[in-house]
Amino acid sequence: MIQNKMKVDKMKILFINASQNQAGNTSWMGKAFLKDKALDQINLVDYKIYQINQHYPDDQFGKVLARLQKTDWIILGTPAYWHDMSGYLKTLIERIGQDPELDTLAGKKLSVFIQGSNPADTIKPVTSIIKRFAQVAH
Template identity: 40%
Template structure:
C-alpha cells in the first residue's frame, strides 16, 4: 500500500520539481533575462534617437519602456545648484521604475558628462532605489574593454550604494 501511494505521488513531485526548476531558469533577450514591467531607459547621449537609443530599443524589443533623455533636463553640477533644477524629476522616475537601463556613449574614454553629473548629484544614501534592477549600455566607436570596465565599475558602485541589483552590461 505504501509503495502504491509513493508511485501515485511521484508524478506530482516530478511536476512540482520541474515547475520550480524552469521558473528559476527561464530566459529570453538581453543578458538572457528580459526585464519586466515599469522599464526605464535613461539616455545619457546628446542624441535623443542616436545609436545609444537604438541599442536600448533593440534590447527592450516589444516591451514597453519610458525613455528619458538627460539632454532634455536642466541638471546642474554638484556645488552649482542655486534654487531648483530638474534633478528630482529624473530621480523620481527611477524611484517609480522597476528596471533601469542606463545608456551612455563613450566620450574621452568615459561616460558622458550628463551621466556623471546626474550620478554626482546623488549625495544622500536612502532606500528609494532599493531592489531596482539596473543594466548599462556602453557604446561608441569601439569602446575598449578597459573603458567598459571602468564605466561598469562606477555604475556597479552606484547600484550597491543605493541597494540596487546591478545586472551588468548589455552587449
C-alpha cells in the first residue's frame, strides 16, 4: 500500500469536471477525493467542444486532448443528468472514441465518479460506457 501511495503521489493528475458548475458539487467531490494531491482541473463548460463531424474554427477539443495526453491519471467527474452522465462528458468521450489514430488513454489510469441526489440508476449505464471507452481509446 505504501509503495502504491508513493506511486500515486508522483502522478500527474487531471480532474475533468463535467458539470455545468465550475465550483459545484462535482468539483468539490473531485477535490475531496484527491485530498491534498496536486491536480490539474478542466471544467468542460469552459471549452467549446463540438459534436462529431462538426468542424468549426473555434473548436477547443485539441486543447483538452493535449492536456489529457500530458497526464498519468484521468479522473472524470459528472453529475447525474436525466439518469446519465452530462452531455459535456458524453461529447468528450464520443470525440476521443471516434478517432482511430488516437491513443489518448494508453498507459493512463482512468477513474470516474457520478454524483447527484440519487445516482444509483446512473451507475450501471455510465460504468458500461466508460469501460467501453477505455477499451476503444487506449
